[in-house]
Amino acid sequence: MKKEKEHFFDKPGNFKKFLGGFFISLVLLITIDFFIHKHPYFAWDGYPSFYAAFGFVACVGLVLGAKYILRIIVKRKEDYYD
């Protein structure tokens, strides 16, 4: 049997490298943020890394809300309407 070509994420090292790059970019984003002049609409959105914190909290809230509240209420068997 022909051996399948090895793909990018098949090598365990590549996935780690990808994650590493991702985390470094996060740190960079936070660092550069301090040197950027902002034009906030309100007071709070001018704080350093406001968007980073909001994005993270919002998404965790989104997933937990969807998983532990919405899914409990609306999930039915696949043949529910049949």
Add this chain to the structure above:
Amino acid sequence: MINAIPPAIIFILGAFLIPLFRGKLRSAYLLILPVIAFLNILNMHEGVYWTVRFLDYTIIFGKVDKLSLAFGYIFIIVAFIANLYALRVKDPGQHMSACIYAGSALGITFAGDLLTLFIFWEFMAVSAAYLIWAGKTKDSHAAGFRYLLVHLFGGLCLLIGAVIHVHETGSIEFGYLGLNGLASYFIFIGFGINAAFPVLHAWLPDAYPESTFSGTVFLSAYTTKSAVYVLARAFPGTEILIWIGAAMTAFPIFYAVIENNLRRVLSYSLINQVGFMVTGIGIGTALSLNGTVAHAFSHILYKALLFMSMGAVLHQTGKINATDLGGLYKTMPLTTIFCIVGAASISGFPLTSGFVSKSMIVSASGYGGMYIIWFLLIFASAGVFHHSGIKIPFFAFFSHDSGIRTKEPPLNMLLAMGIAAFLCIFIGVFPGPLYSILPYPVDYVPYTAAHVMEMLQLLFFSALAFTLLMLAGIYPAEIRAVNLDADWFYRKFGRAFLWFCNVPLTGFRLAVQNFSSGAIKSLVKFSSDPLLIPEIIIRYTLLNFYQILSAISPSQHLKEKRAALEFKASRLQKITESGRVYGADMPRRPIGLGVLLSFIFIFIYALIYLLFVK
């Protein structure tokens, strides 16, 4: 007059020629049709054209201004892309209904009066339903019917509103209406159903995922965006739209997180994106309305691109549920890249079309000081990245390896995706051309250092949330399931209604029928021999009387009388069973008796009439 014809005509009449062509000729024709329409629209200048007198009213097929032109351009561009994508579809009916569908959306876009608007509105509903039925599964059949019923209801609301409006104002012109009075409420609901307002939205995630791999690409472009257009035309600055839009951006993302069918995930995110546009219409400033049009333009492209990439997955593997997919990047690298471009655009990454259009609406809410709305929109921006930006490409192309080994879709599909992906990036890098076709002069700079940084932070830290939740195993596992939505009400109600018709209502009908036919039967019997009943009553009363008497006194005379009566009673018994035979078992009654009876009845009737009625 201008040297152009209504673009709707090109598509709708052009659609009927499609079955005449076969093979390569048909492919060429399908591609040339939008090109002709595009050259045609380039010849259209602002003004009012193609007016027809109808009864006392003026029908306007061409109300051309910057708002309608912008929607006209993108509707034609996406028709070209989607036709290219669907070239290999054999069924001419699908091509025809797709072209009629695109044509009706263009008809709505340039309609200058309510009658034209309504007619194209209904055309659109029917042709879209055909595209859903083209899925040719049991589910698509049922979903298509539900789609049609919901949209016919919406069309009816529009018609009622239009009729009241015409009656009140005497004009059928379609322009700014504003939310004031009964007519506008009906029209607003009619538009709202097509725009997928919350609670009125369930038709969308119900029907779109059931269409064919290419049908959904058309569907994703026209119905909701033509509704956005008419809302922008008739209800700009209507405050309630801000809240409706914000709700639309927020609630579908929760559904999208737990949904398994990836095209249904995209359907929910479609509502979320239309929510941004609706909010922009509600805010009603030049910036927000520009943002709405720009976002509709770029949204149509990246949504079509995302649906095309998922269509390609469905076309190549026959599967669309996240539970069945994964690891496809190995065999479909180009599709993966196109999907990621679409995902980046819908998330509003810098250098993509979503960034330059969505930020106008978010900024407009910020400048307006609407902090709750602004928060919701930012939340929705993070959320849409979460489910459309990451979930779609991740579960289809990466995630666990599903073991599926397939190949890239045919060249025409790759080309269609490639063009859409190119436009997404082109608009993101050079927003100038898009900004130049917007309804108001644009004084907006999307690429400031602060803005780019804010968006990147928002998106990257949303991605961090996804990564950490995934690694920690908290991210909800994909489950094969049905998630209840607002369509529960009419799907379950529909069933309850059918049961109500079948069981209690039919039972009642049978009872009424039996009772009335029984009553008629006895009336017939009674009128055939009206004297029988009084006779029975008299004879039996007498018989009972003599029975009692003979029991008290043992007289021979009474016994004889009783025996004679018993004999007569037994004869009566026989008569009631088999009917009277005149002459044989009883003497003929004189006519006079009948006349007497009639007189008695007439007398009673006259008495009642005189005493009680008069």
